[in-house]
Amino acid sequence: MTALGRIDQLLDAPLVAALDRLDITSRRPLQGTRKGERRSRRRGQGMEFADFRPYAPGDDLRFVDWNIYGRIERLFLRIFLEEEDLSLVVAVDESASMGFGTPSKFDVARRIAMALGYVGLVNQHRVTLAGLRGDRAERLEGLRGRRKASEAANWLLGREPGGALDFAAAVRDMASSRQGRGIAVIASDFLCDQGLDAGLQALRVRGWDTFVLQVLAPEDLSPGAHGIVGDLRLVDSELSTEVEVTVSEALLRDHRRRLEAHNANLRDLCTRLGARHLAIDTTADLPRLMMESLRRGGLLR
């Protein structure tokens, strides 16, 4: 089912070279638990100037702007944004449906997760990898620095898709496990009817800057061209739900229409909850995805 067995299959050298130039970006200032390379609304000892304010007794004289005092003879204090570390959680849907496709959606999701994690590690962010399985989120936490890349890769290579996913419960589990806020990237096919709203809502409530990567395979988008023909009893890989169909052009058109409606609902939901959405075809070129699509989508810079 999965074809990835080595680290270089997850992240090859040319891609690593390209990723070294990228960094994770967030649409909002974040609050971490330790100093990092990310600015914070909490003004303090960071390097980036934020504002002036009149001096008050007890203030650190090191931040008095003496140039202003020289011009107007009043003491003003320079205020800097305190730099905090960025918490990046990359979650991969490990449900059975992710195992379908050539290449499988799960492999593509793992490669994306590895690439994003690598970008986070090399930029000294706090990276967490999560596998959404059942109603839980299995995590590899506390990764920081380039040297943790191999650990992250090995963890990802050890994952396998299977079973059904309770998206809301698993995402809630993932969202509640972290202190503070950060960026949450969820790579999934999102082919489930329930729990999407609740799961994404949980991320929003907890202040996560959420990025939804919907990974779909050509088998999902064009089933007629991938062996779904004739009189079939279609079995859902996760729920074992069966649907009897006689595949026809009209039925395929109907399926496409329904799938597009589902995806449109997901996009609308993301917009409503302040999440960003990006649909990814498993046949897409990963370097190009990272360098163009994700940068254009605002996740990388």
Next chain:
Amino acid sequence: MSLLTPMMGGILLAATLVPLVALYILRLRRTRKVIGSVIGWKRRTEDLRANAPFQRLRPSWLLALQALLLALLALAAAQPVIRGLGEGASRVALLIDCSASMRTLDCEGRSRLEEARERALARAEVLLGAGLFAFDTPEVMVVAFAGTADVRAPLGRSAARIAQAIESITQTDESTQLGPALELARAHQAGGGDDSASQAIVPIRIEIFSDGKFGDASEVAPRASETVEWVRIGSVETGNAGFSAAGVERSAEDPARVEAFAALRNFGTTVIERAVSLRADGKGIARTPDSVEVPAMVRDKGQTQTGERRITFAPFTAGGQRLVELTTDPGDAFTTDDRAWVALRAARAPTVALVGDDASLDALLSALPLGSLTRLDHAAADAAIAKDAAWTERFDVVVSVGAPPREMSRGRWLHFGPPPALPGLHPLPDPGRDYARTARLDHPTLRQCNLNELVVRKAHALAAERGWTPLIEGGRAPLALAGRTPGGFAILVAFEPGDSNWPFQRSFVNFTAQAVDMLAGLAEVASEESVAPGDMIRVRLPDGVSVVTVTPPGERAVPLTVRSSEAAWGPARRVGAYRVEWTGRDGVGQSRWVTVNQLDPLECDVAAAEAVSLGGAAVRASAGGSGALDAWPWALGLALALLVLEWWIYHRQVSR
């Protein structure tokens, strides 16, 4: 509405509805295919085949429509018909008129008989066309009728046999008599079994395919167990003009000189013009110089009077026998009376015997151009007849007066006085005074006779049965009759000339001369000169004749059997000239013509009847021949519409 083949419909419905439902119950064994998610997939099955039982029968518009479609097809197969009144009889008699008027070509270029046959076939198709699965199929019989009637197919349920019988009906030129046909139909009303129960009268529906001109309409009436329906054939607007009379006579002074005359009549409402041609033995003799106008028929106060025009041709010379043919030009839709044939006997002075003593008769006969006149008293005549029964055959005509001779059954007689004992004649007592009330002045014996002044002091009353034609009707009884005897022909006058003022009137001379002339003509041609269609051709032949044939017009000669010096053939159903040939004792072949003309005014008035009344009871008229409206095309059409609707719904579901 009723079903002709409900069993067929039921079988079809059962045979198709069950498999249809089964198709919806049986499920298709589908290939199991695991996919990531079934989101986006909706259950859509279009099972045309099944290989695994069973699934739950789900409500489906398609199933409902298809079931309804099958029900409609089954209904169509059951052959529903919307019947009119009187339908449902278990026995139906189809009476098809094949009389002369049915020859009229006023049914879109076809004859009325062809139209009648077609409508009768359509009707038989409705009655019997249901075939093997028919339910409550009536028994149908076919009767063809004109002057007489014959059963072409007895009661039965074989559509092929009925159709064959209808097709076999051929045209005749006879007049129309409905009575014999009704009697034949009624004869089949009784059941066929031997017990009394099966002999019970079964109601029968009689359907008459005719133009409605029945000569005996007032004499027949439907019975309670009968339903009579008339299908009008032909148009009520069709007019006709043709011969109402035709004749040729030899001049009394010069027998080689022949005078011919004809009468045309017009049944139409407009004046018509006709030219008349006269041919003798196929050779043109005369033709009217220009077309002559025949007045239109006049209707006045419910009475109709046909337009008449008499034509007399210039005399021509013909010594031997001739077949004279008259034709009108142009013809019309009814051709039967557009031609007339008259047999002209060879010129020969008749031989006459006068039995009895009457000065006026003796003087009159002496003045006629006779071949010979033999005078005898009654005793001598009785003795001669007693000695040789064929003695009277030696004379062309025997004229008797006073007491009737002992035997008048052979020969051609003109008798004045008490009626003889002949079959069909019943003398009545108490002779008395009488006068001529009416007379058939168109009879050959009464032409140019005015009987208004005739007064009879002592007339012998007698009643005559059918077969005797009253020539002069008196106030109490016929004063003169003509009819066939067992071995000849007789004209009887019920009084002696001396008991009336007739010898002093010209009509006496005319009557006697014309009677002798007519009787002598009968002797000459050895038969009646002309008969009506449907009559028998009877030929009196000389002794020793053995081989006789008759050749109908356009047909081969038919041999006849001679019995008692008479041969008979018939009935002669078509107009035309029939040639009778025989070889005499001397081996010399001889021939005579017998002509058959349709001059019946009722038959020649070919306008179809507007209404028919039998015995005073109106007969229900039917416009169509089937009497029932086939409903299966509507069921089939509705089924097709449902098929379209089902197809539309199917595609709407498939393409949705």
